[in-house]
Amino acid sequence: MEVRARAPGKIILAGEHAVVHGSAAVAASIALYTSVSLRFPSPSDNDDTLTLHLMDVGLDFSWPVGRIKAVLPASVNSIASSPTTCSPETVKLLATLVEEHTIPQEKSGIASGVIAFLWLYTSIQGSKPATVTVSSELPLGSGLGSSAAFCVSISGALLALSDSVKVESSQDGWVVFGEKEQQLANKWAFEGEKIIHGKPSGIDNSVSTFGNLIKFKSGALTCIKSNMILKMLITNTNVGRNTKALVAGVSERKIRHPDAMSSVFTAVDSISNELASIIQSSDDHDDDLEKEQRVEELMEMNQGLLQCMGVSHASIETVLRTTLKYKLTSKLTGAGGGGCVLTLLPTLLSATVIDKVIEELEQCGFQCFIAEIGGNGLEICFNDEEDNLLQGINSFRQSRNLIALSKNDNAGCMADEIAEALEDKDCSTMAGPSTTTTTSATQPRYANYPDVVKKCDIDINTTADGVILPVCVPKRVPTLVLTNYTQSSYASYLNNSRYTGVGIGKEKDWVVVVLTTDAPSGTFSNVAAPRQSTVVRASQGLVVLMAVWFGIW
Numbered sequence: 001m002e003v004r005a006r007a008p009g010k011i012i013l014a015g016e017h018a019v020v021h022g023s024a025a026v027a028a029s030i031a032l033y034t035s036v037s038l039r040f041p042s043p044s045d046n047d048d049t050l051t052l053h054l055m056d057v058g059l060d061f062s063w064p065v066g067r068i069k070a071v072l073p074a075s076v077n078s079i080a081s082s083p084t085t086c087s088p089e090t091v092k093l094l095a096t097l098v099e100e101h102t103i104p105q106e107k108s109g110i111a112s113g114v115i116a117f118l119w120l121y122t123s124i125q126g127s128k129p130a131t132v133t134v135s136s137e138l139p140l141g142s143g144l145g146s147s148a149a150f151c152v153s154i155s156g157a158l159l160a161l162s163d164s165v166k167v168e169s170s171q172d173g174w175v176v177f178g179e180k181e182q183q184l185a186n187k188w189a190f191e192g193e194k195i196i197h198g199k200p201s202g203i204d205n206s207v208s209t210f211g212n213l214i215k216f217k218s219g220a221l222t223c224i225k226s227n228m229i230l231k232m233l234i235t236n237t238n239v240g241r242n243t244k245a246l247v248a249g250v251s252e253r254k255i256r257h258p259d260a261m262s263s264v265f266t267a268v269d270s271i272s273n274e275l276a277s278i279i280q281s282s283d284d285h286d287d288d289l290e291k292e293q294r295v296e297e298l299m300e301m302n303q304g305l306l307q308c309m310g311v312s313h314a315s316i317e318t319v320l321r322t323t324l325k326y327k328l329t330s331k332l333t334g335a336g337g338g339g340c341v342l343t344l345l346p347t348l349l350s351a352t353v354i355d356k357v358i359e360e361l362e363q364c365g366f367q368c369f370i371a372e373i374g375g376n377g378l379e380i381c382f383n384d385e386e387d388n389l390l391q392g393i394n395s396f397r398q399s400r401n402l403i404a405l406s407k408n409d410n411a412g413c414m415a416d417e418i419a420e421a422l423e424d425k426d427c428s429t430m431a432g433p434s435t436t437t438t439t440s441a442t443q444p445r446y447a448n449y450p451d452v453v454k455k456c457d458i459d460i461n462t463t464a465d466g467v468i469l470p471v472c473v474p475k476r477v478p479t480l481v482l483t484n485y486t487q488s489s490y491a492s493y494l495n496n497s498r499y500t501g502v503g504i505g506k507e508k509d510w511v512v513v514v515l516t517t518d519a520p521s522g523t524f525s526n527v528a529a530p531r532q533s534t535v536v537r538a539s540q541g542l543v544v545l546m547a548v549w550f551g552i553w
């Protein structure tokens with residue numbers, strides 16, 4: 001049983017930090033997602049571990065479920081339908097599980113994310129074995145809400161396969177939870193955020209769960225309907241910072257200067273409310289330019305107040321100065337202290353100016369992108385990743401008037417085994433030609449072939465017709481995986497009528513497609529020896545490598 005969930009990142013247009021102290025804030029989801037796949041093993045897998053693959057940081061964690069049960073006393077068991085806060089004592093217990101793995105010093109911030117994962121997992125699913133894989137399009141720790149997207153997507157996947165939520169698993173493609181289920185996922189995500197952040201306001205997990213454009217104040221969310229075009233340039237200063245420390249720093253400043261800080265928060269509250277009412281839908285577009293200027297002014301004022309809170313940074317000031325040269329207004333977004341900066345790109349701004357600003361910002365070592373604002377929040381998909389790839393391959397074949405490939409279980413088993421053998425190989429280490437002969441010295445180094453063949457019940461003596469197509473795509477981004485099959489030299493195999501069956505396997509960055517034929521030597525119940533093997537480099541701009549082995553060893 002497998003489910004995938006994805007949740008978007010966010011930008012805060014006004015009100016970060018002040019929102020932690022009860023002021024209003026305005027935020028929008030952006031079309032950059034964190035995706036989670038959750039798979040429970042079948043009894044025949046004999047797998048009794050909980051495994052977490054964190055693709056973005058290249059870290060894997062695995063615990064025998066017995067170990068988790070031994071560490072967590074039964075008294076901390078939660079109920080999936082009623083989100084509960086992880087006590088400091090339980091955080092310590094979960095930290096011991098995380099400490100059983102080595103996390104390099106420069107990635108130490110990941111530990112709190114893994115603790116949050118363990119809390120959400122054990123609370124919603126108990127101590128079942130499973131494999132959970134997380135990958136994100138968001139930069140981590142840059143103010144775009146990666147921690148919220150992490151907690152929301154994990155909560156969504158865990159709830160989707162729990163008894164507490166009713167979702168129609170037969171639906172195709174990405175589906176949005178019903179309102180009740182969204183509320184539940186949001187509450188659990190908030191509990192995860194508390195572990196990572198200490199004192200989150202709840203705005204990040206709310207906008208990641210519900211999507212769109214929202215106003216948020218004291219835990220209450222109002223959806224903003226807007227048809228105003230808000231084009232935002234996002235500049236990542238690439239300066240790392242820690243949300244928890246920045247939020248704590250503002251609270252300490254509030255303790256030192258209660259009156260002054262309370263005035264700052266009140267001013268931010270007014271800014272957020274005014275911003276929300278300006279961008280609220282109106283059919284009158286005559287004053288759009290004036291609205292844009294008012295939004296710019298409010299952003300500028302908000303940035304000034306964020307400086308008062310002590311969360312700006314030299315890199316943020318550099319972005320402000322650079323964009324001001326082009327008469328553009330910017331403000332930090334998220335916790336500040338580095339991270340990302342927003343620049344409003346007025347509707348009448350020419351593409352040439354936009355290119356120039358971006359060029360200048362990039363010369364400072366920053367990264368710029370324009371993100372789509374206000375899409376869906378948390379979404380779930382029950383279609384298996386492999387089924388989706390097969391669907392894509394079959395659409396490609398259909399467009400060439402070929403019959404659809406049907407699943408061949410033995411080939412599927414072989415694809416799984418080869419993917420497993422490849423999983424720890426780096427994409428780049430696979431460059432260069434592979435071996436072509438049967439002698440043990442020159443056999444392809446990726447799998448223990450005779451064992452694979454035996455395990456998958458394939459007769460090594462009669463199977464001669466088949467092709468194995470491995471692809472390595474960092475994070476297995478589905479669209480890129482598909483194009484690596486359909487827009488590379490692999491396309492000639494997919495575009496060949498002699499292949500009628502298919503098996504697909506995947507592990508880490510690797511996907512393996514095994515094609516079979518209808519001939520007695522190609523059904524994979526019988527066999528032969530290897531004939532040829534090559535490795536080719538794909539041209540997708542990513543580090544993508546592919547190997548083709550004709551025939552079976």
Ligand SMILES: Nc1ncnc2c1ncn2[C@@H]1O[C@H](COP(=O)(O)OP(=O)(O)O)[C@@H](O)[C@H]1O
Binds near residue numbers: 143147243
């Ligand atoms: N894709 C991910 N993989 C692993 N951990 C993640 C991921 N996304 C977020 N996290 C967790 O969230 C933390 C970043 O959160 P935070 O500092 O608040 O930055 P952001 O502004 O991106 O939310 C990471 O240090 C890690 O603990």
Ligand SMILES: C[C@@](O)(CCOP(=O)(O)O)CC(=O)O
Binds near residue numbers: 015018144197333336
């Ligand atoms: C500073 C704050 O307002 C937003 C933090 O955003 P991020 O974690 O930097 O993406 C904190 C919060 O609202 O919980």
